[in-house]
Amino acid sequence: MTRALVVDQNVERAKNTEFYLQQEGYKAAITRPGKPCKANCDTQLPDIIVLTVDNWQDQTINTLIELKSATKTKSVPVLVIASCSDPQTLIYSLDLGAHECVLEPTEPQVLAARIRSVLAISERQKKLELANKELAQLASTDALTHVYNRRHFFTQSHAEFARAKRYNRGLSVIMLDIDDFKLVNDRYGHAAGDMALVSLAECCRSIVRESDIVGRLGGEEFAVCCPEADLEGAKIIAERIRGQCEQTLLNYQEQHFCITVSLGVTRLNTEDSSFESIMQRADKLLYSAKDQGRNCAIAC
Numbered sequence: 001m002t003r004a005l006v007v008d009q010n011v012e013r014a015k016n017t018e019f020y021l022q023q024e025g026y027k028a029a030i031t032r033p034g035k036p037c038k039a040n041c042d043t044q045l046p047d048i049i050v051l052t053v054d055n056w057q058d059q060t061i062n063t064l065i066e067l068k069s070a071t072k073t074k075s076v077p078v079l080v081i082a083s084c085s086d087p088q089t090l091i092y093s094l095d096l097g098a099h100e101c102v103l104e105p106t107e108p109q110v111l112a113a114r115i116r117s118v119l120a121i122s123e124r125q126k127k128l129e130l131a132n133k134e135l136a137q138l139a140s141t142d143a144l145t146h147v148y149n150r151r152h153f154f155t156q157s158h159a160e161f162a163r164a165k166r167y168n169r170g171l172s173v174i175m176l177d178i179d180d181f182k183l184v185n186d187r188y189g190h191a192a193g194d195m196a197l198v199s200l201a202e203c204c205r206s207i208v209r210e211s212d213i214v215g216r217l218g219g220e221e222f223a224v225c226c227p228e229a230d231l232e233g234a235k236i237i238a239e240r241i242r243g244q245c246e247q248t249l250l251n252y253q254e255q256h257f258c259i260t261v262s263l264g265v266t267r268l269n270t271e272d273s274s275f276e277s278i279m280q281r282a283d284k285l286l287y288s289a290k291d292q293g294r295n296c297a298i299a300c
Ligand SMILES: Nc1nc2c(ncn2[C@@H]2O[C@H](COP(=O)(O)OP(=O)(O)OP(=O)(O)O)[C@@H](O)[C@H]2O)c(=O)[nH]1
Pocket: 144, 177, 178, 179, 180, 181, 182, 183, 185, 189, 190, 191, 192, 193, 194, 197, 218, 219, 220, 290, 294
């Protein structure tokens, strides 16, 4: 049931509004402007607030300002009933973020229609915000492994690089690549290969810090950017990833197999002028690890 909070300093008037709203099927409650209104919203956030403003110069307008500036209530739609004929109250209320403003006297049916319209717009707004959030998530994530995709990995890492340079902080990078992954695909099938990629991504995420940036750069190549980590710390993380991979038995349709990874580990040096130069070093070290027989981490 939609919850409507009637905010009015005139108790009799509030009761009338509450009655209309209940007739329309809303779960209505009454409160006074100011602190009682805030306390009410803190306990149970309403779906809509119907606020009576007596005059744009009196304290009832402050309740609108407070509602629209508080994180918790700023997206709750507010319908203002302006009880005076001064158009300034209507203008001011809308400018301050009220979704709708009606002038008294208002027919109960008109009020109900306005509320329906405000709620419909607010519902569409919520859906749009959710869809935007999902889109942003999709645009930044690798569809198979759910770690960051290449573009987002670099975007995030560039920001961390700039911060580390600016404040003279540590930053390390681990680049890793599954060994002989072509053989995994050839022997067990592409779907088993996909499962191995997902498993590696999960392994990385479970080992690194929440603040570390894990990305799939493409194919079977991943990278971890570790802000605040020195080379020793990054080596420990790399060795943990390598060890856990080696020990994880993968099972795809009763076919059991393991994968191993080779890793290149490096840290931000004073001469690094871009994040790309760290990545190039990590890439070279990764290929040294491949040359040295795979399933190992080379750090420098
Ligand atoms: N299953 C699966 N395979 C992929 C995906 N992306 C790339 N590959 C495969 O990854 C393999 C990479 O092979 P190579 O570049 O030869 O490297 P490798 O066999 O891992 O050999 P080394 O890296 O030298 O140890 C190829 O067979 C690609 O088809 C993917 O999303 N899923």
